[in-house]
Amino acid sequence: MRVTVRLFARLRDIAGAAELVRDVPAGATIGTVWAELTREFPDMADYAKSMSVALNADYARMEHAISDGDDVAFLPPVSGGEGTGIPL
């Protein structure tokens, strides 16, 4: 199966790419893709606890099974909204 991997913010910087195409075995989950990625880019492992994941532009969980052609995104902690993100 072939999936598109989307990376944002510092994860994108670490990979040096916003999009990667990767082949994964049948039965793979989002977690499978992540494990592959962190082998390729060890610095990403820091984000294992803090990141979120999305499958086809919807939030998902690591355990989620993926299908051929899926779009998997890894998202560092977010900081949208105003200026410099000072709480309250």
Added chain:
Amino acid sequence: MRVTVRLFARLRDIAGAAELVRDVPAGATIGTVWAELTREFPDMADYAKSMSVALNADYARMEHAISDGDDVAFLPPVSGGEGTGIPL
């Protein structure tokens, strides 16, 4: 002493005038002016408890002594702000 009396909203409607000039005795307070007014316009007496008063464009109290040339205003309960004044 001569004072200018300003009336607003329904008090203005009752008097049929936004401004009146009235002579008051020496030693008069805002209360003296009000007592005179309610003799002249008995319907105003309803506002004795709910209105506010101002002296020379500053909120004041009924007991406040007035001087010649002062500007005394009688203010029905207010309702500024948005549309129809529904609380919250």
Added chain:
Amino acid sequence: MRTPLLSIGHEPLALDSLIAAVSDRGAATGSDGAVTSFLGLVRNHNVGRAVTHLEYEAYEALALRSFERIVTEAEARWSGVRLAIHHRIGRIDIGGASVAIAAASAHRGDAFAACRYAIERIKQIAPIWKREFFDGGDVWIEGATADPDDVAARERAERVACA
């Protein structure tokens, strides 16, 4: 011409100019993280009546002083907040804005609180009245007895502003 922070007038309100007014005041430039605003609109119904329009009347000199007092209170309570308050008077049709408030602050919590506080206090102490015209008649809307020294009212406004 620079928009005044406080005003009362017959012209339609322009929120953009209030926001510009609170955003460009001197030393604070660049340190603001948040601008909140409030527009009060004339509604088409009130306690079951079909409203056609409102007419607002103000004791202008005292209303401006009341706005100044509200700004002073808000600045004391939320340090560094800047407020603009414009109130329209005269006839306002349904959907029209009667009051516009903008609040700028380094932090969004203070900007929200100061803006909310301002509208609550305007309704408590600004000498402004509205006459409601509805199908079948008209009536003066009378709300609170204005008393800027009423501590309980002020505390109520602070509580609602929930800082």
Added chain:
Amino acid sequence: MRTPLLSIGHEPLALDSLIAAVSDRGAATGSDGAVTSFLGLVRNHNVGRAVTHLEYEAYEALALRSFERIVTEAEARWSGVRLAIHHRIGRIDIGGASVAIAAASAHRGDAFAACRYAIERIKQIAPIWKREFFDGGDVWIEGATADPDDVAARERAERVACA
């Protein structure tokens, strides 16, 4: 062209168009008593650093869905409220607006609460990142782990919105 209620783009934000967008939606016309708004601005300092500008990046498709979710949550919580949310991406200089929110409602309490709720939730769950450029370097600002199903986070946003 009618302004969309939700958007993400590179153009400067125009609050007036958001306010128009929430004010003119069909059956609600004339029944609104209040419109609140929020602008998030880029500040010139952050944790002691002199900030020169920010760069915002978004996962646009998911961010728009997150905005839709926030609107749905707010409509369920504050009946009759309408929200518009526009977020800017790309480079934004000091004083520029990164996010604009407008909320319309029959009652001002609901309009304030929904607007505040929206910015809190955007910061919690919108997949948007900012890179801060300051004198001497740059850094990605990382805040919360985005999880729309985190009930505690949502309750925190509701509490801050203080409805």
